[in-house]
Amino acid sequence: MGRIFISAGHGERINGVTEPGAVIAGTTEAREMILTRDLIVAALRSRGAEVLAVPDDLSSSATLVWINSRARSGDVALEIRANAFSNPSVRGATVFFIANNAQRRGHADIVLMSLLRRVPQLPSRGSQPDTASGLGSLAFCRQLVPPSLLMEVGFLTNPDDRFILQNQRPDVATGIAEGLIAWSRNVSGLPTPTPPPTPPTPTPETFPPITININGQSYGEQGVLINGNAFIPIDLVDRLGVDLSKAPEVRRVNVRNIVFVKAIELRDFNISINWDAQTRTVFLRSILKICGGSLDRIMGHGSTTDVQLTMFLKSNNEAGVTQFPDITKLYREEGSIEGVNYDIAFSQMCLETNFLRFGGDIKPAQNNFAGLGDVGGTAAGASFPSARIGVRAHIQLLKAYASTEPLVQESVNPRFGFVTRGVAPLIDSLSGRWAADLQYGAKITAILRRLYEFAQIL
The missing domain is CATH 3.10.20 (Ubiquitin-like (UB roll))
Structure with missing residues (x-):
């Protein structure tokens, strides 16, 4: 059996200081993951496994270099993280694997099922390709020499998940350790002595x-x-x-x-x-050949049909289609009228509403599909009389950011006049403007790519 690398995920290291990640209820992601990692390491060593724990003061990129410089054939690598979400009811564990790799999906299932057998109170969010993550790809799953997975143990923002992590930590650690050993044996082809050092790749x-x-x-x-x-x-x-x-x-x-x-x-x-x-x-x-040479330009034409948009939304949240049955038609119509790429607008809506689940301050009855604020700056944001007007307001604000052309229809967005016209022609330009999140544009693009792949127009 090869060696097992394990990393306790947390925030990036900035200016020599390690960020703690999510800070919730008097604790941090870094604290919870380091404590859990230490118990996993102890459980693995008690079972005779050779473990290498990644130093906690390394950044994400330095972690990859540290593992790759030490990796040998037969090794495996896992990073554990805790998630956080604005809706405290969202919970559960998942394991991300590199997309389009059936073997790695099987490895993810092994590790996740082992945890759930030990901690059945923890809901499963399933094994998921890294394309389903917030950024559309995970460096830990893609850039390591040994087979690698990233596990989200639970949501710190959910009281039940947090309680399990803090009060059943030995069970959590044991479940993960048993899964790692099973995965490592699978990679090595049944239990065998630890192989001698070999180059990172086979001949x-x-x-x-x-x-x-x-x-x-x-x-x-x-x-x-x-x-x-x-x-x-x-x-x-x-x-x-x-x-x-x-x-x-x-x-x-x-x-x-x-x-x-x-x-x-x-x-x-x-x-x-x-x-x-x-x-x-x-x-x-x-x-780019399919999208007219620019995937990320906000002004343009969409490439999907109503049916493709509807099926994509249904695959992510069937209830959303029932609640807003005309939503895909509205985005195609309103986007086409103003010359806004409705595929981009629709993907942004999916990000902002969690595929029409909402869950934050904005409620479905507000018909606010893009986190639009009102002039008064209330926490609840803007409200619109119908789904069409809400979609129109979204499209119009995108046009305000992406273009200097006048609106075709009368403005219904209360903040349209406050935007510097044409300042954000590309999706990434919305980062730090539409939302404070500097990865905001990358998250929209990740959903857009998932949409195109789902629709099989790529």
Whole structure:
């Protein structure tokens, strides 16, 4: 059995100071995860496992370097985190794995089920691809040499989850430790002595070949499968128009004197990646070709239909479709009238309302789908007489940020006149403006990519 790396996730290290992460009810994410990690390490060592705990003073990027510099064949890596949400009723544990990797999904199921067997009071949010996370990708799942997973043990903002974490910590730690051992044995192929130190990657001849399909056509050169991940030749990356010269974090390997790149990491460069395990084929498509050359420009045309939007919303929250049956039609109509990309507006609505679950200060009856404030600055935000007017107000404020063109319809947004016109033409430009969150634009883009992949227009 290989070694087990474990990291206690928390906030970033800024100016030499480690941020505590979420601060809730007199405790912090850093405190709760470090205490839990220490018990997991003790439980693993009592079972004969070799454990390497990541130092707590490292930033996220330094954590990846620390693990990769020590990793050997057969090792596995887990980071534990605690989530937080504005709605205190949201709770449960989940394990994130790198998207489109059935093997890693199985590993995530092993670890999550082991925790839930020990702590059945903790609800399961299931094993999820990292594309379903807030940022649409997780560096811990993608940029490590050994197989890796990220576990959210629960929500600090939920009193029940917090109680379990603080009062049943030994059970939580034992469940995670047992899952890690089962996962490690699975990776190693049943319990065997710890293998001697070897290079981080196997010898080239052990890499099985895979087929590459790009924009519907078979590519003449094959890729390789490494640790369950598809890698493609660097020459193909160049043909896709992706410049990796300023992206050192993208994983590269040298196989048979050819440089290969981890395919899934190209999603950040607007390349859609899908995997067919039966045929061992990786499918790549350029999002920019479908979206008119710019995925993130707010002014433009959407690419989805009413049915595609409705099914995407239904797959995330079926009750939302029942409560607002015309919501997708309204976004397409109102966005088209003002020249706003309704796919972007719809994705922003999904982020702001948690797919029409709401749960914060804004209530469904307000028909406020984008966290719009009123002129008076009340905590409850703006209210609108109908869903159509609420969608129109959302579209109009997006246009105010993204364009200097006049409105087609009469303004219904109370804050339209306060925006500096055209200051935010791209999704990322909304970060720190529409919301204080500096990752706000990245979260909208992550949902937008999920929408396009779900709709199979990529």
